Amino acid sequence: MRLSRLALATTKETPADAEIVSHQLMLRAGMIRKLGAGLYTWSPLGMRVLRKVETIVREEMDAIGALEILMPAVQPAELWQQTGRWDTMGDLMLRMTDRAEREYCFGPTHEEVMTDFVKRDVRSYKQLPATYYQIQTKFRDEIRPRFGLMRAREFLMKDAYSFHMDSDDLAREYQSMRGAYVRILDRMGLDYRIVAADSGAIGGAKSEEFHVLAQSGEDALAVSSEGSYAANIEAAMTVPGDGERPAPTRELKKIDTPGVTTIAALAAHLDVPTEATSKAIVVMGEDARPVLLMLRGDHTLNEIKAEKLDGVATPLTMADEATIRAHFGAGPGSLGPVNTNIAVVADHALAKAADMVVGANYDGAHFTGFNWGRDHPEPRFADLRNVEAGDASPDGHGHIQILRGIEVGHVFQLGDKYSRALELSVLDEDGRAVTPQMGCYGFGVSRIVAAAIEQCHDDAGIRWPMAMAPFELVIVPIKADKSAAVRETCERLYDELKAAGIDVAYDDRGLRPGPMFADAELIGIPHRLVVSDRGIEAGMLEYRGRGDAESGEVAADVAAIRQKIGRG
RNA sequence: CGGGGCAUAGCGCAGGCUGGUAGCGCGUCUGCUUUGGGAGCAGAAGGUCGCAGGUUCGAAUCCUGCUGUCCCGACCA
Numbered sequence: 001m002r003l004s005r006l007a008l009a010t011t012k013e014t015p016a017d018a019e020i021v022s023h024q025l026m027l028r029a030g031m032i033r034k035l036g037a038g039l040y041t042w043s044p045l046g047m048r049v050l051r052k053v054e055t056i057v058r059e060e061m062d063a064i065g066a067l068e069i070l071m072p073a074v075q076p077a078e079l080w081q082q083t084g085r086w087d088t089m090g091d092l093m094l095r096m097t098d099r100a101e102r103e104y105c106f107g108p109t110h111e112e113v114m115t116d117f118v119k120r121d122v123r124s125y126k127q128l129p130a131t132y133y134q135i136q137t138k139f140r141d142e143i144r145p146r147f148g149l150m151r152a153r154e155f156l157m158k159d160a161y162s163f164h165m166d167s168d169d170l171a172r173e174y175q176s177m178r179g180a181y182v183r184i185l186d187r188m189g190l191d192y193r194i195v196a197a198d199s200g201a202i203g204g205a206k207s208e209e210f211h212v213l214a215q216s217g218e219d220a221l222a223v224s225s226e227g228s229y230a231a232n233i234e235a236a237m238t239v240p241g242d243g244e245r246p247a248p249t250r251e252l253k254k255i256d257t258p259g260v261t262t263i264a265a266l267a268a269h270l271d272v273p274t275e276a277t278s279k280a281i282v283v284m285g286e287d288a289r290p291v292l293l294m295l296r297g298d299h300t301l302n303e304i305k306a307e308k309l310d311g312v313a314t315p316l317t318m319a320d321e322a323t324i325r326a327h328f329g330a331g332p333g334s335l336g337p338v339n340t341n342i343a344v345v346a347d348h349a350l351a352k353a354a355d356m357v358v359g360a361n362y363d364g365a366h367f368t369g370f371n372w373g374r375d376h377p378e379p380r381f382a383d384l385r386n387v388e389a390g391d392a393s394p395d396g397h398g399h400i401q402i403l404r405g406i407e408v409g410h411v412f413q414l415g416d417k418y419s420r421a422l423e424l425s426v427l428d429e430d431g432r433a434v435t436p437q438m439g440c441y442g443f444g445v446s447r448i449v450a451a452a453i454e455q456c457h458d459d460a461g462i463r464w465p466m467a468m469a470p471f472e473l474v475i476v477p478i479k480a481d482k483s484a485a486v487r488e489t490c491e492r493l494y495d496e497l498k499a500a501g502i503d504v505a506y507d508d509r510g511l512r513p514g515p516m517f518a519d520a521e522l523i524g525i526p527h528r529l530v531v532s533d534r535g536i537e538a539g540m541l542e543y544r545g546r547g548d549a550e551s552g553e554v555a556a557d558v559a560a561i562r563q564k565i566g567r568g
Numbered sequence: 569c570g571g572g573g574c575a576u577a578g579c580g581c582a583g584g585c586u587g588g589u590a591g592c593g594c595g596u597c598u599g600c601u602u603u604g605g606g607a608g609c610a611g612a613a614g615g616u617c618g619c620a621g622g623u624u625c626g627a628a629u630c631c632u633g634c635u636g637u638c639c640c641g642a643c644c645a
Contacts, residue, residue, distance in 0.1 A: 013580050017638050143643050442645055479603055514605040
């Protein structure tokens with residue numbers, strides 16, 4: 001590609017409304033332009049990157065036998081009503097009405113349409129298993145779109161769906177798809193982790209997420225320092241800990257703690273470490289009565305774990321102050337298990353605690369010397385808290401480290417949630433109707449472009465991994481307008497490199513060297529060749545890799561160049 | 569949806585308090601000179617100051633409403 005024809009639109013200045021580096025660099029490099037909140041146009045330069053990602057994804061999907069299709073972006077409401085998601089999706093779904101007042105949505109995902117498609121054609125076990133995928137634009141009306149493409153409302157996603165006669169075959173395909181994702185990310189050369197995940201609103205059993213590691217990542221990942229355990233912090237287990245609970249040594253004693261409503265203030269007031277205190281959180285139960293959740297003072301509640309507790313309302317709802325006062329006689333900050341008949345669920349970390357500090361259910365008072373069994377019946381113990389750095393790893397090897405990640409892929413074993421709701425049924429070998437098991441597998445095509453930049457950039461701009469770069473190599477002429485030799489050498493190299501299958505850019509824009517170098521670095525081309533009279537006289541070109549500190553040389557012929565850039 | 573910003577030339581910003589000819593930098597265009605890290609000189613184009621009302625002789629500026637957008641929170645592949 002001749003850069004004079006690419007409509008490059010780079011800028012020196014960083015747009016004011018771009019917060020994270022990938023958003024800033026994509027705007028500066030002219031890869032995308034904002035149309036509205038969470039809506040972006042991809043420029044010719046950006047499209048080159050997007051297409052490279054799509055190509056890798058498509059190749060790996062095809063390689064595991066997934067079949068490409070393309071479903072409508074606009075979907076009738078009826079299908080969504082059948083699975084109940086027309087109501088449960090809420091405002092995330094962009095809804096619209098046609099001229100006949102029929103209701104539609106712009107698809108935020110495609111389980112319903114996919115299942116319906118299979119239902120029309122698949123009748124026999126002989127037609128399964130089958131895996132379909134598409135690369136398509138989704139729209140999710142995010143409450144708060146942000147960070148450019150990282151959390152856009154309209155985005156490009158590869159979504160795949162598989163159908164199976166039984167869960168063993170689903171598990172097999174799940175592993176196959178997981179392997180394809182590993183190969184996709186390996187080919188892209190990104191540093192990533194696979195973590196156990198909560199399956200969230202989509203439902204289903206086993207699920208794992210693929211995260212590109214980056215400091216700006218929105219997700220926290222709990223990863224074992226020595227073992228293989230890795231989980232999204234939302235789903236990461238904590239280890240109960242072993243040993244016996246010490247015997248009580250102190251009497252239950254009420255103490256005045258006026259104005260003390262936070263753990264930090266309580267610990268300071270009593271001159272004890274925060275882990276010697278406890279915190280009480282009141283959530284609504286399934287029967288409209290509240291449930292008291294108790295954690296060690298220095299721990300934080302994992303709301304997903306809390307929501308899954310038997311007896312706790314879904315979605316998790318914090319009790320308001322009026323409800324709390326009605327049941328406890330005190331406000332938040334002084335709550336505890338003593339003298340209540342409210343159901344108590346305590347985190348494992350409190351199971352081995354003795355002589356605890358708990359709220360007294362009187363404003364401005366706490367108890368010290370609280371002991372389970374003696375001062376309150378043994379509560380139900382459960383895993384309620386967020387895992388923290390330094391915790392023992394659940395797999396028994398090493399401790400937990402917290403990493404930040406950007407979720408770019410998610411694989412689920414869905415089970416029969418959608419096939420059952422949409423009455424998909426096929427006949428097995430014995431002629432019995434079976435509801436197929438489904439898997440679904442998402443991959444954020446546009447998001448991974450941003451994620452790659454978050455992981456791969458420097459002060460000068462983007463440092464694409466080779467597989468994602470808009471061009472592999474750029475030819476930069478020096479004083480081309482003065483030197484026929486420079487022009488001829490550039491043209492010859494450009495033609496020969498193209499013929500050799502190298503994705504080469506030729507900067508024929510006639511700019512001064514500075515802007516050409518700056519643009520090449522900003523848009524992140526991995527290899528650069530500089531053609532000048534003084535090099536031509538020596539039969540050499542200047543070569544510099546995007547990450548190199550210094551320029552080197554390479555002979556001015558295609559074989560030498562190919563060797564230099566690892567394409568020999 | 570709650571809280572907080574912002575909206576003036578293609579981009580980044582000043583001006584606003586104290587109402588009176590709309591400015592700066594970058595970019596763009598023309599000419600000449602330049603050509604190894606975002607050139608110099610000279611000239612030029614480009615703005616219903618987000619929208620709608622109001623106050624006023626007069627509004628970018630003051631008042632009211634609306635819209636858009638960004639940030640924090642809850643939510644989320």
